[in-house]
Amino acid sequence: MKICVLIKQVPDKDSKIRINSDSKTIDSTNITNIINESDNYALEEALLLKEKHGGEVVVCTFGNESSNGIIKTALAKGADRGIFIINTKPHYIDILNVAKIITDNIKSEKFDIILSGLQSDDSGNCQLGLLIAEMLNTSHASLVMSTEMIDDSTIKVKQELESGWFQWTELNFPTSLTIQSGINTPRYAALRGIMMAKNKPVEKIELDISGYTPFLSLEKLYIPSKSKETQFINGAPEEIASTIVNILANEIKVL
Amino acid sequence: MKALIFIQTEDNKILRSCTESISGIQAVLNTADDSIDTLFLDSSVQGELETYEVNINHLITDIRKFNPLEYICIMESMISELSPDIIIFSHTYQTRDWAPRLSARLNIPFVSDCINIVKEEDGVLLTKQMYQGKVNADILAKSPVIVSFQSGAFRADEIKEGTSDTHEKSLNLNINTESIRPLDKFKESKGEVDLSSAEIIVSVGRGISKEEHMHLVKELSESLSAELGSSRPVVDYGWLPHERQVGSSGQVVSPKLYLAIGISGAIQHQVGMKGSDNIMAINKDPNAPIFEIADYGIVGDLFEIVPKLTELIKNHQS
Numbered sequence: 353m354k355i356c357v358l359i360k361q362v363p364d365k366d367s368k369i370r371i372n373s374d375s376k377t378i379d380s381t382n383i384t385n386i387i388n389e390s391d392n393y394a395l396e397e398a399l400l401l402k403e404k405h406g407g408e409v410v411v412c413t414f415g416n417e418s419s420n421g422i423i424k425t426a427l428a429k430g431a432d433r434g435i436f437i438i439n440t441k442p443h444y445i446d447i448l449n450v451a452k453i454i455t456d457n458i459k460s461e462k463f464d465i466i467l468s469g470l471q472s473d474d475s476g477n478c479q480l481g482l483l484i485a486e487m488l489n490t491s492h493a494s495l496v497m498s499t500e501m502i503d504d505s506t507i508k509v510k511q512e513l514e515s516g517w518f519q520w521t522e523l524n525f526p527t528s529l530t531i532q533s534g535i536n537t538p539r540y541a542a543l544r545g546i547m548m549a550k551n552k553p554v555e556k557i558e559l560d561i562s563g564y565t566p567f568l569s570l571e572k573l574y575i576p577s578k579s580k581e582t583q584f585i586n587g588a589p590e591e592i593a594s595t596i597v598n599i600l601a602n603e604i605k606v607l
Numbered sequence: 608m609k610a611l612i613f614i615q616t617e618d619n620k621i622l623r624s625c626t627e628s629i630s631g632i633q634a635v636l637n638t639a640d641d642s643i644d645t646l647f648l649d650s651s652v653q654g655e656l657e658t659y660e661v662n663i664n665h666l667i668t669d670i671r672k673f674n675p676l677e678y679i680c681i682m683e684s685m686i687s688e689l690s691p692d693i694i695i696f697s698h699t700y701q702t703r704d705w706a707p708r709l710s711a712r713l714n715i716p717f718v719s720d721c722i723n724i725v726k727e728e729d730g731v732l733l734t735k736q737m738y739q740g741k742v743n744a745d746i747l748a749k750s751p752v753i754v755s756f757q758s759g760a761f762r763a764d765e766i767k768e769g770t771s772d773t774h775e776k777s778l779n780l781n782i783n784t785e786s787i788r789p790l791d792k793f794k795e796s797k798g799e800v801d802l803s804s805a806e807i808i809v810s811v812g813r814g815i816s817k818e819e820h821m822h823l824v825k826e827l828s829e830s831l832s833a834e835l836g837s838s839r840p841v842v843d844y845g846w847l848p849h850e851r852q853v854g855s856s857g858q859v860v861s862p863k864l865y866l867a868i869g870i871s872g873a874i875q876h877q878v879g880m881k882g883s884d885n886i887m888a889i890n891k892d893p894n895a896p897i898f899e900i901a902d903y904g905i906v907g908d909l910f911e912i913v914p915k916l917t918e919l920i921k922n923h924q925s
């Protein structure tokens with residue numbers, strides 16, 4: 353079984369996001385980059401599938417030079433090799449073009465399963481896995497919460513639906529699944545894995561994006577304005593705590 | 608400009624987020640050259656749709672249960688017939704399961720989870736959240752474009768009423784959907800905890816950082832006789848059972864006091880708690896989106912504030 357996991361580098365959730373003066377890019381200084389949350393679960397699911405049923409796990413990312421870090425992490429956790437599509441001119445690229453770029457560079461691999469995160473924490477499109485499914489003419493399922501192999505070329509997945517509903521769906525290979533967080537418990541890279549990762553192959557592709565015509569244009573990034581008047585409570589921790597008690601007792605009246 | 612809105616239904620009712628979309632689009636497409644059509648598959652909402660000020664409602668009559676591949680073909684066929692400039696969805700779970708594929712099939716971009724739309728010369732300017740609500744992005748799209756709106760982006764009660772006609776149509780689609788076989792829908796057995804009736808909820812997020820720290824919020828919650836709630840990651844990590852999760856894939860709550868501790872306030876969390884009477888948030892990041900909806904805000908370290916607060920509450924009560 354040949355499994356591809358699409359992973360993306362995003363800022364750590366606790367990073368402070370600052371917008372550059374061009375109003376179109378994010379200031380990358382002081383940002384810690386990590387693998388996108390749901391992609392981490394997707395990677396774990398791929399490793400579990402491989403451990404149970406055999407096969408190969410290939411991780412693929414399209415991003416700037418610094419994305420090398422997440423490929424290394426994924427290899428250290430147990431992925432077998434990497435495909436690193438390097439974006440030499442990082443700027444906003446609409447997700448339809450991202451899908452074309454990735455598809456163009458992985459289609460010859462003929463993967464049985466392509467796993468991706470449900471949504472990237474930075475651009476939040478919730479799209480890539482399905483765009484690629486269409487481009488490669490595979491089956492697909494989104495919001496996957498559980499997987500179960502039925503036979504060599506069929507998989508059953510549990511999907512999360514609206515208002516607390518779930519559904520099992522059977523899919524023929526090749527297939528593209530978008531993974532929801534919480535599906536498993538992602539492992540950490542062990543020292544042995546980190547050592548072994550050094551010898552694992554990473555195919556680096558320097559991409560010239562000029563062949564891809566943009567569909568959308570990013571006009572402006574800005575910090576959203578507040579919709580509610582918030583009363584901020586300041587001071588040392590003791591003062592804050594005593595003001596809160598006061599509010600709970602006298603304003604909200606729950607004490 | 609011509610819009611086509613896909614109407615999603617549940618239990619024979621139009622999803623609220625779809626009525627919101629109609630309302631939002633009515634406000635933007637309001638000249639004589641504009642028109643709004645809807646597309647729906649469940650005849651039981653025909654009566655309601657006909658009370659709104661839109662052009663034509665298209666009812667597709669020969670549809671079996673949901674299959675993403677079939678829905679894509681329906682939309683593809685109606686789009687080629689009607690040539691809309693914008694194709695509109697609500698950003699629901701079902702939309703996520705087929706609209707992106709439609710985008711790839713038609714080679715039309717899809718801007719998902721938008722919160723605003725403005726008409727421009729030859730397209731639309733769309734606003735969407737990025738970085739989990741910490742940043743807004745304005746994106747210019749030439750028509751045709753596919754757009755989905757976040758729930759709550761527009762007000763359903765501002766919808767313009769009027770009359771509209773319904774055209775019935777059967778498409779006789781003969782497509783092979785065998786590669787995707789949805790089985791029956793089901794609900795998981797309900798947990799013991801019903802957060803929706805709680806008066807006070809102390810809710811904890813990833814900011815608590817380690818399972819060993821969970822006792823801090825548990826003690827605070829006990830001191831207030833509150834129910835303990837949480838954001839999704841805390842449940843994903845296994846630190847609390849799913850029945851304590853608040854949000855779009857958890858419970859929807861509206862207590863007198865919602866105390867959010869170390870929760871950033873992503874939209875999927877907000878939809879579960881923004882109806883609370885009073886929202887108080889403790890977060891070290893002054894730009895955390897939770898402060899956009901909080902009545903009371905404390906910018907600070909939860910590890911310094913929570914233990915003190917628990918102590919003072921206990922003192923207050925004795």
Ligand SMILES: Cc1cc2nc3c(=O)[nH]c(=O)nc-3n(C[C@H](O)[C@H](O)[C@H](O)COP(=O)(O)OP(=O)(O)OC[C@H]3O[C@@H](n4cnc5c(N)ncnc54)[C@H](O)[C@@H]3O)c2cc1C
Nearest residue numbers: 365812813814838839854855856857869870871875891909
């Ligand atoms: C389809 C879908 C459904 C989802 N359903 C839900 C749902 O039902 N419920 C839900 O909650 N989420 C849901 N999510 C996830 C959601 O998008 C967010 O990822 C999640 O809500 C983030 O949780 P959080 O705020 O705890 O974590 P983060 O976003 O990581 O926020 C942690 C916060 O803690 C603060 N912090 C860190 N350390 C401290 C400290 N020492 N003191 C004070 N503050 C600190 C940080 O500043 C940060 O703001 C869903 C996502 C998807 C895609």
Ligand SMILES: Nc1ncnc2c1ncn2[C@@H]1O[C@H](COP(=O)(O)O)[C@@H](O)[C@H]1O
Nearest residue numbers: 358413414468469471472477478479480
């Ligand atoms: N540039 C990228 N490189 C590799 N994978 C990506 C990239 N962008 C998005 N993905 C994958 O697609 C998922 C959904 O992303 P999105 O459609 O942007 O919300 C992510 O969770 C990743 O798994």
